[in-house]
Amino acid sequence: MNETPIKNRLIKKLSPSQKKGQHFEHFAEHYLKKRGLKLVSRNYSCRFGEIDLIMRDGESLVFVEVRYRKNPLFGTALDSITPTKQKKISKTAQHYLQTHDWANKLFCRFDALGIIGDGGQHMPNKANYKAEWIKDAFSL
Numbered sequence: 001m002n003e004t005p006i007k008n009r010l011i012k013k014l015s016p017s018q019k020k021g022q023h024f025e026h027f028a029e030h031y032l033k034k035r036g037l038k039l040v041s042r043n044y045s046c047r048f049g050e051i052d053l054i055m056r057d058g059e060s061l062v063f064v065e066v067r068y069r070k071n072p073l074f075g076t077a078l079d080s081i082t083p084t085k086q087k088k089i090s091k092t093a094q095h096y097l098q099t100h101d102w103a104n105k106l107f108c109r110f111d112a113l114g115i116i117g118d119g120g121q122h123m124p125n126k127a128n129y130k131a132e133w134i135k136d137a138f139s140l
Contacts, residue, residue: 025043025052028053029042031133040055041096051064056106061107065085066113069116078132111135111136113131
């Protein structure tokens with residue numbers, strides 16, 4: 001297994017695609033923070049799936065799916081959020097709500113943030129990205 005021990009913990013090394021995903025999730029987090037949302041959790045996972053970002057928007061709890069495409073030639077980033085993926089996100093969100101009692105008092109919604117652009121091989125220039133944020137992108 002590809003792991004490194006750090007202070008009696010094992011830290012998994014990220015693959016290049018995982019690093020790229022993490023990069024765009026951080027971009028999305030900062031994009032949404034600039035628009036007034038507050039981070040609650042990132043990369044929440046359970047046996048049903050994973051939610052990239054969980055944020056607060058006023059009295060709403062927002063489950064955010066982040067998608068990236070270098071170019072929209074084969075569809076936009078948001079087009080890649082299939083009904084199957086939506087069901088996984090929904091089940092994961094239900095699990096989050098069942099394990100976090102405080103969250104049950106809030107209105108919940110599912111947002112999608114699609115990022116298009118060429119950041120280059122090492123993703124250095126965030127200025128080349130275009131973000132499309134859809135509030136209440138789907139409901140189940």
